Amino acid sequence: PMLAWAMGAHTGHTAITMWMDGQLYVCESTVDSAYWPTNGIQKTPYKQWIKQAKAADYNVVHLPLDPNIRKIFNET
Numbered sequence: 001p002m003l004a005w006a007m008g009a010h011t012g013h014t015a016i017t018m019w020m021d022g023q024l025y026v027c028e029s030t031v032d033s034a035y036w037p038t039n040g041i042q043k044t045p046y047k048q049w050i051k052q053a054k055a056a057d058y059n060v061v062h063l064p065l066d067p068n069i070r071k072i073f074n075e076t
Contacts (some may be wrong), residue, residue: 017046025049040044 015028026049032039035056045054053060065073 015049018043 002032024046025043027043030036030043035052
């Protein structure tokens with residue numbers, strides 16, 4: 001959150017969704033808590049992550065990459 005504040009952002013956390021081995025995951029870095037069982041960098045199956053986000057009463061916004069950025073995004 002401190003980095004986002006310094007950059008003028010209005011977010012407290014950022015995650016990315018990625019397809020891996022045919023399954024959609026939410027990838028992020030966070031701490032373990034009542035809602036997030038893993039400390040540090042993690043990948044959570046999308047449907048499970050949505051359930052956890054709802055339980056945590058998160059306000060989630062989906063922002064797809066710009067088409068030009070999508071073309072050059074290196075998933076590996």
